[in-house]
Amino acid sequence: MQEFDVIIVGAGPAGLRAAAKLAKGKARVLCVDKKQEIGVPKRCGEGLGLAWMNRLGIKPDKRWCLQPIYGAALYAPSGKCVEIKFNKVSGYVIERRIFEKELAKQAAQLNALIKTKCYAHSFERKNGKVIVSCTEQGIETQYSAPLVIAADGTEALAARKLGLNTAISLKDIDSGYQYEMANISFQNPNYINLFFGKEIAPRGYCWIFPKGKGHANVGIGIAAAERKTAKEYLDSFIESKPGLRNGSIIEVNAGTIPVGGFLEEMTADNLIVIGDAAHQVNPIHGGGMGIAMEAADIASEVALKALKRNDFSHSFLKQYTAEWYKTRGKNLQKLLRQRHMLEELSDDNFETLAKSISGEDVMKLAEADMVGSAKMVAKKLVRHPKLVKVMLKYLK
Ligand SMILES: Cc1cc2nc3c(=O)[nH]c(=O)nc-3n(C[C@H](O)[C@H](O)[C@H](O)COP(=O)(O)OP(=O)(O)OC[C@H]3O[C@@H](n4cnc5c(N)ncnc54)[C@H](O)[C@@H]3O)c2cc1C
Structure with missing residues (x-):
């Protein structure tokens, strides 16, 4: 059985960022993902604010920064629009597939081992370590490490199996559905466009995030407990917009967003939880990439200290939860x-x-x-x- 210092479950923005940080700190890191291709399929409108990139030291790169964003247009149910205008670029709509592959390459170049099509299904604590059993391209494999970082998104299997309560009630989940569309037209192609109203998107909104000329992510996030599905609402929204109705759908994405609050406890013995798995998203708009990567930074610092002290107890690791609430959680609670x-x-x-x-x-x-x-x-x-x-x- 191959041994590591840290096993990260999930190679999304949270897991990949943690993999790079830990590898840079000379930890032996394995990061596994059940997907066969990093970043695909995306579950994301692909909006990333420049403030987040600056905070995280990520330089905008033309390989994945598709569309600069200069503001937001917020539409009331009647169509009345409130504009938030910036006189410089405030963010980008990115190509997440390329962005995440770049994160993966950076982590790999620092000697983190990344494995795709590797589903981590069982977790067992034994002699101070966790044995992680995976189905890896059809073959059963096992890896062990004293610390697991659960970055497995809303599925949150790793944390659950290692004894942390990650339950979330249906009322605290938003259901997201999105089409990447081509050959469409809409107002404000340099803005993110958000549409509100109980008939349009109950307890949520529809969005148009431009990705280039006549090309955008057109999506919706609504309460998961609604009687009509997110797809039905999205289809009605598109039908109501002449510029969208005849467009082509070049990708369909669906996913859930944990918008109702954050895990109170984000660690257990041998375990740290980050990103969507810890419900770390902006409760207003559901954006989570920046928040997930920031949490990964905080978790990596604590993990490196734990490795130095050889202490992977909950009582040592819980400083991550405290630090996260101080840095980000308190603000998100507001x-x-x-x-x-x-x-x-x-x-x-x-x-x-x-x-x-x-x-x-x-x-x-x-x-x-x-x-x-x-x-x-x-x-x-x-x-x-x-x-x-x-x-x-x-x-x-
Ligand atoms: C429709 C929609 C639109 C969104 N739009 C935006 C947006 O515009 N901007 C923004 O910032 N955020 C957006 N978000 C939220 C954003 O996508 C998430 O907050 C972000 O991806 C969280 O990153 P993560 O690394 O925690 O989780 P994820 O990106 O979900 O990564 C988790 C990874 O774990 C893997 N995994 C899960 N279980 C296992 C397992 N047992 N074994 C191995 N691998 C496993 C998955 O395959 C996945 O790759 C949106 C979400 C949705 C659903």
Whole structure:
């Protein structure tokens, strides 16, 4: 049985980032993924903010940065639009297949061993180590390491099997469905375009993320518990838009997004959980690539310390959870409150907001600037006391 210092389950953005960081720290790393090709199929609108790239030290690269984004257009149910405009590039719609392969190549060049078509199905603690059993291109294999990093996305099998409660209620899951479309037209091809309304996307939104001329990811995220499926809502949305209705669908993607909050406990003996597996996504828009990679950095630091001390106990590893909440989780918890606020708003409330507030005001909300947002709500919506009451309840 081949031995490693760390076995990472899942080669998405979280797992690959952790693989590179740990390999750079001279750890012997194995990173396995059940997919036969890294990054394929994607479950993603492929929007990545420049602030995230800067924070993570990732340089935009023309091989995977397809479309620079200069802002966002938010559409109320009536079609009224609030624009958030930046005078410089604020992010990119990327080609995730290429982005993730680049992450994998970087990790491999640092001596992390990456294996695809390698499904990790069983996990057993034995003599201070974890034996990970995999089905690898049809053959049963086993690997062992004192530490497993679970980066296996919403499936979260590794953490579950190693005794962590990763259960999530249906109300806290969004169901995502997306078509990559060609030969389409839409307004604002340099913006991400978001469409709100109970009839369009209950408790969520439809999106058009441009990938180039006449080419975009057109998707939807809605509460998983809805009676109609996300696909049905998306098809109705596309049918309602003359510029989309005759386009070609060149890829279909589906996936779930854990938007209802984060695992309270993200470690156990011999285990650290990162990324979607720990529900680390932005609860408002469901974006998770940047958050997953940041969590991977925090986890890798703790894992390297654990290796140095030869201590893989929960009581040592749990500093990762504390550090993650300090760095990111507390801020995301504020956004979770705002999500609950948005869930209470009716379509009429959205219309009022679209007429009353500016793109800058939306940014205050998006940045979880609770004081600035509360002041803005009190000032701009003074003639709508019921709406102010609902919003202020969540902005304290
Ligand atoms: C429809 C949709 C649109 C989205 N749009 C955006 C967006 O525009 N921008 C953004 O930032 N985020 C977006 N997200 C969220 C984003 O995709 C995730 O937050 C991100 O991929 C999390 O990365 P991860 O590495 O934690 O998990 P994943 O990317 O899910 O990677 C997990 C990996 O683990 C592998 N795996 C699972 N189980 C096993 C196993 N037992 N053995 C081996 N391998 C295993 C999987 O094959 C997978 O490759 C979207 C999500 C959805 C569903």
